[in-house]
Amino acid sequence: MFSQSDHAGFLPLDRLHLLVAQLMQQGYQCLGPAVENGAIVMRELEASDGLPRGLQAEQAPGRYRLTTDPQNRYFAWANGPQAIKPQAFAPKESLWRVERDATGMLQFEAVIPDVPAQAIIGVRACDLAALALQDAHFLREGRRDPHYAQRREELFLVAVQCAEPGATCFCASTGDGPTPTTGYDLALAELPDGFVAVAGSAKGGAVLSALNLSPATPQQLDAARQQGLAAAAAQTRSLPGRLSPSGDTLRDALMGRLENPRWDEVASRCLACGNCTAVCPTCFCHAEIDEPALDGQASRHERIWDSCFGESHGHLHGFNVRPDIRSRYRQWLTHKLATWHDQFGRSGCVGCGRCIAWCPVGIDLTEEVAALTAGGQP
Ligand code: SF4
Numbered sequence: 144m145f146s147q148s149d150h151a152g153f154l155p156l157d158r159l160h161l162l163v164a165q166l167m168q169q170g171y172q173c174l175g176p177a178v179e180n181g182a183i184v185m186r187e188l189e190a191s192d193g194l195p196r197g198l199q200a201e202q203a204p205g206r207y208r209l210t211t212d213p214q215n216r217y218f219a220w221a222n223g224p225q226a227i228k229p230q231a232f233a234p235k236e237s238l239w240r241v242e243r244d245a246t247g248m249l250q251f252e253a254v255i256p257d258v259p260a261q262a263i264i265g266v267r268a269c270d271l272a273a274l275a276l277q278d279a280h281f282l283r284e285g286r287r288d289p290h291y292a293q294r295r296e297e298l299f300l301v302a303v304q305c306a307e308p309g310a311t312c313f314c315a316s317t318g319d320g321p322t323p324t325t326g327y328d329l330a331l332a333e334l335p336d337g338f339v340a341v342a343g344s345a346k347g348g349a350v351l352s353a354l355n356l357s358p359a360t361p362q363q364l365d366a367a368r369q370q371g372l373a374a375a376a377a378q379t380r381s382l383p384g385r386l387s388p389s390g391d392t393l394r395d396a397l398m399g400r401l402e403n404p405r406w407d408e409v410a411s412r413c414l415a416c417g418n419c420t421a422v423c424p425t426c427f428c429h430a431e432i433d434e435p436a437l438d439g440q441a442s443r444h445e446r447i448w449d450s451c452f453g454e455s456h457g458h459l460h461g462f463n464v465r466p467d468i469r470s471r472y473r474q475w476l477t478h479k480l481a482t483w484h485d486q487f488g489r490s491g492c493v494g495c496g497r498c499i500a501w502c503p504v505g506i507d508l509t510e511e512v513a514a515l516t517a518g519g520q521p
């Protein structure tokens with residue numbers, strides 16, 4: 144990434160709006176960072192020069208505060224609470240509806256979303272990795288979800304290298320960041336005077352060509368690479384793949400500690416609020432509900448995000464498989480970090496740190512993993 148062979152261009156700082164204008168001209172609805180309720184979320188840009196500047200996000204367990212970036216950069220903020228998950232896996236959407244016709248018969252109809260082509264500007268490497276996991280779930284062979292597929296196909300992703308990871312980030316240890324390596328249409332690295340830009344798809348190449356950029360110099364490419372290395376080195380949290388170079392994998396270590404007393408300890412702090420699953424870019428659990436019209440003549444079948452921390456999520460006919468918070472936290476952590484390997488061939492954690500910052504009581508999964516795997520207690 145950002146090597147000589149990437150055919151990288153250089154977009155001067157005062158021409159960033161031309162990238163947004165080009166995407167708009169090509170028919171994309173453009174989403175970019177916006178401040179809402181004190182946090183950075185992705186919202187539709189009304190004008191090509193509508194990207195905010197000079198923001199950073201200070202993050203710690205149970206804490207997120209926007210601060211000022213002394214260098215007045217566009218993308219100095221580490222990720223906010225919202226990944227790009229809602230753009231492909233909608234928090235709530237209709238799967239089908241039923242209506243009584245004039246003869247009294249029920250007519251069923253599938254509802255496929257009519258979504259505009261969307262360009263998202265400011266996607267992070269961890270979010271691209273998470274989207275690949277969502278793809279593996281929703282687009283798997285023989286079980287392709289048409290609602291997800293429809294939204295996903297319309298996305299154009301403009302990734303940005305993280306230069307200022309949050310204190311909660313650990314994507315370097317999961318191998319998912321901070322420099323985007325795959326899954327983007329365009330990737331940018333922000334330097335003091337502009338952006339090194341590379342295309343990752345034919346769509347991205349077409350946008351880059353239309354901008355008619357001068358090639359990035361070897362010095363600019365090197366500065367982008369060094370910036371990525373420095374951002375990785377600045378991360379203080381980590382998640383081990385193995386407990387030691389020749390020791391247990393994290394998967395086996397966690398599955399061998401299902402009765403560890405640490406599960407009781409973390410359960411005594413966990414509120415089972417589900418914030419961690421709502422902000423997690425890889426969580427895909429959902430529930431299906433029916434919303435009948437008051438007159439009884441029609442009904443919509445809805446899919447909504449759900450959480451394994453909710454009591455109802457573990458409810459089977461006649462009993463609950465996860466009746467207490469201990470079993471729900473354990474389910475979340477062991478699915479995310481252990482059995483996900485069996486399903487998808489890798490961990491379900493991309494190191495974005497959101498579940499740490501947005502947990503109201505500051506539970507930190509890297510700390511929980513360290514406590515669970517410390518010593519020999521199973
Ligand atoms: S770990 Fe934190 S965010 Fe997750 S359910 Fe428990 S209290 Fe809520």
Ligand code: SF4
Binds near residue numbers: 422493494496
């Ligand atoms: S488990 Fe936490 S750190 Fe890992 S991807 Fe989900 S929100 Fe991010």
